[in-house]
Amino acid sequence: MSGANIPVLVGAVPLLYVQSMTINEGYRIERIAGGRFSQATQPTTKTIAIEAMLIGPERLLLKKALEVMALTSRLLVSAAAPLLAVAGIPVVSGFTISLDMQITDLRFTQNVQKREALDVSITLQQVPRSAVTAAISEAADLALAVATAALPSGPPPNPIPRTPRGPM
Structure with a gap:
């Protein structure tokens, strides 16, 4: 089934030819009072890794736009995009909606x-600027999951039934 090529948006940069996208999330595990028991204490930092291709005559403009977003100086980033002073780089795709991201590797x-x-x-790391934007990001990601579950999808994979065999 071939449909429209919906881009992955990294800030305002549309990535039309994404080859892969990986999200890493988890929890920090620590031992309880030096005993043998461990407990998940807090979430680890969320990271997103994107592999894509920039194709066509606008590829160098897209490259420059990504480089501007990756600047480490908050003053330069703020001059390039005033919204980034209060919120991080949004990543919007059919896989996730994550706000408050910052490019750590390009x-x-x-x-x-x-x-x-x-x-x-591109590797992005979540750097929440406030509890409000973190909550909005999680709510948007949850809304995406609910909406995706409600959409019709293709047929399920055709599994090969397993049959018991005799001794070999």
Whole structure:
């Protein structure tokens, strides 16, 4: 089933040719009073890794836009996008809606096989600026999950039934 190519938005930059997207979340585990029991104490930092291709004549403009968002100086980021002073970079896709993200690693690759394209690898880390934006981010991600569950999807995979066999 082929439909419209819906981009992954990293800030205002549309990534049309995303090859993979990985979200890492978890909990910090600590021992209780030096005993043998452990407990999950707090969530670890959420990270998103995106592998994509920038294709076409606008590829260098998209590269520059990603570089501007990755600037580490808050003053420069604020000058480039005033909203980033109060909120981080939003990542919006069919997989997640995550606000308050910051680019921690940005890598571009060009090679002989794909001269008219740039491969981009982006790693973002969640850096909540306030409890309000963190709550809004979680609510938006939950709304995406509920809406996706309500949409019709393709047929389920056709499993191969397993039958018991005799001794080998």
